Amino acid sequence: MHIIGPDTRKMALVMVGLPARGKSYTARRIERYLSWLGYHTRVFNVGQYRRVRVGAQMPHDFFDPDNPKGESARREVALEALSDLIEWLHGDGDVAIYDATNTTAERRAMVAAQCQEQGVQVLFVEIACDDPSIIEDNIRSTKLSSPDYVDMDPDDAVRDFRNRIAHYERIYQPLHPDEGAFLRVTGAGRSVTVSNVDGYLASRLVFFLMNLHLTDRPVLLTRHGESMYNVNHQIGGDPDLSPQGQRYAHVLADFLDARFPDPESVTIWTSSLKRAVQTANPLGRRSLAWRSLDEINAGICDGMTYEQIKQEMPLEFEARHHDKFRYRYPRGESYEDVIQRLEPVIIEIERTRKPVLVIAHQAVLRALYAYFNSIAPHECTRLPVPLHRVLELRPHAYGCQEVRVSLDK
Numbered sequence: 276m277h278i279i280g281p282d283t284r285k286m287a288l289v290m291v292g293l294p295a296r297g298k299s300y301t302a303r304r305i306e307r308y309l310s311w312l313g314y315h316t317r318v319f320n321v322g323q324y325r326r327v328r329v330g331a332q333m334p335h336d337f338f339d340p341d342n343p344k345g346e347s348a349r350r351e352v353a354l355e356a357l358s359d360l361i362e363w364l365h366g367d368g369d370v371a372i373y374d375a376t377n378t379t380a381e382r383r384a385m386v387a388a389q390c391q392e393q394g395v396q397v398l399f400v401e402i403a404c405d406d407p408s409i410i411e412d413n414i415r416s417t418k419l420s421s422p423d424y425v426d427m428d429p430d431d432a433v434r435d436f437r438n439r440i441a442h443y444e445r446i447y448q449p450l451h452p453d454e455g456a457f458l459r460v461t462g463a464g465r466s467v468t469v470s471n472v473d474g475y476l477a478s479r480l481v482f483f484l485m486n487l488h489l490t491d492r493p494v495l496l497t498r499h500g501e502s503m504y505n506v507n508h509q510i511g512g513d514p515d516l517s518p519q520g521q522r523y524a525h526v527l528a529d530f531l532d533a534r535f536p537d538p539e540s541v542t543i544w545t546s547s548l549k550r551a552v553q554t555a556n557p558l559g560r561r562s563l564a565w566r567s568l569d570e571i572n573a574g575i576c577d578g579m580t581y582e583q584i585k586q587e588m589p590l591e592f593e594a595r596h597h598d599k600f601r602y603r604y605p606r607g608e609s610y611e612d613v614i615q616r617l618e619p620v621i622i623e624i625e626r627t628r629k630p631v632l633v634i635a636h637q638a639v640l641r642a643l644y645a646y647f648n649s650i651a652p653h654e655c656t657r658l659p660v661p662l663h664r665v666l667e668l669r670p671h672a673y674g675c676q677e678v679r680v681s682l683d684k
């Protein structure tokens with residue numbers, strides 16, 4: 276699927292920055308975000324190519340720019356990754372992320388020239404973190420567990436990695452506006468500088484990167500309590516909660532009081548539909564109702580049961596079964612539509628540093644869940660999201676931990 280607007284050609288996002296600044300982390304976050312929005316996105320990590328071609332455990336002097344053997348081996352793997360990236364973009368790839376240090380203007384000019392020759396638009400993304408605590412954290416949390424330092428004494432590994440950084444520092448040239456379009460992220464999203472950037476996709480990325488932060492906090496997802504439509508197997512509508520659903524709302528309130536006693540410590544969002552708002556009422560906390568969180572609009576099928584749709588509109592039923600992701604209910608929505616309208620919710624969740632509780636609906640929560648778990652959007656349409664469960668997600672640097680709490684009493 277290609278939903279890149281008319282102003283965007285195939286694009287290479289070329290990461291720039293010293294080691295341990297969060298380039299790979301940022302690359303992966305961009306990959307997850309753009310993939311979820313429907314862009315075919317892939318990270319090409321030059322470090323992984325190096326580990327395969329040259330071996331993982333190279334001492335720091337391999338990275339010394341004055342070591343001609345190391346320099347030429349590193350250039351070779353960088354070129355190999357770049358050529359794979361361009362080939363992939365010539366196929367069905369939309370956005371490729373070239374994850375390497377690219378610390379000199381000369382190296383960047385070479386990368387940009389090769390991409391442009393092949394009709395690939397280049398956007399540099401520089402991660403210029405100067406916060407020693409973030410760098411220290413990155414070294415300890417990601418580098419020590421990297422295959423480069425497996426079985427090595429942690430202090431020796433840290434020392435070696437610091438020496439490796441020092442080699443890059445000697446030659447590092449920050450991006451200059453003459454080099455083309457770039458985004459510079461400073462201090463883990465504290466500020467984003469934009470230079471020569473034009474176009475829809477690049478502007479979307481600026482917005483996304485501005486809202487990223489490293490604060491660890493959970494995102495809790497739950498469907499509303501059982502509704503009268505759930506009882507009758509009808510879809511859509513704006514029904515009230517059933518007695519069982521009202522009970523769930525109270526159990527959820529107890530769960531929240533135990534888990535987050537301070538009412539201000541959690542941000543609570545519901546859809547604008549009655550069943551979600553009624554689920555939030557007994558919590559006795561402030562909540563915000565978003566229309567973006569409303570359930571998939573079933574159009575002319577709203578209020579029907581699946582059995583009725585099958586009997587009365589067999590072609591619609593079959594079409595949805597055949598391609599549930601793209602199928603759009605007549606005068607309603609598809610899952611693809613739902614994802615597009617959920618984008619501001621994702622940006623807000625990314626921006627929020629407090630725990631967030633989202634009380635919404637089956638299709639909407641499938642879409643949000645897919646984002647946090649890097650599940651391809653078209654694969655989200657049948658994910659199990661039962662009633663009366665809280666899914667507690669804890670997004671971290673390279674994935675997402677999950678706890679499912681059943682509150683079915």
Ligand code: F6P
Pocket residue numbers: 509510511512570571573636637638656
């Ligand atoms: O049945 C509950 C419900 O939230 C409906 O309102 C909605 O149409 C449906 O789930 C979405 O699930 P699916 O995409 O599997 O039909």
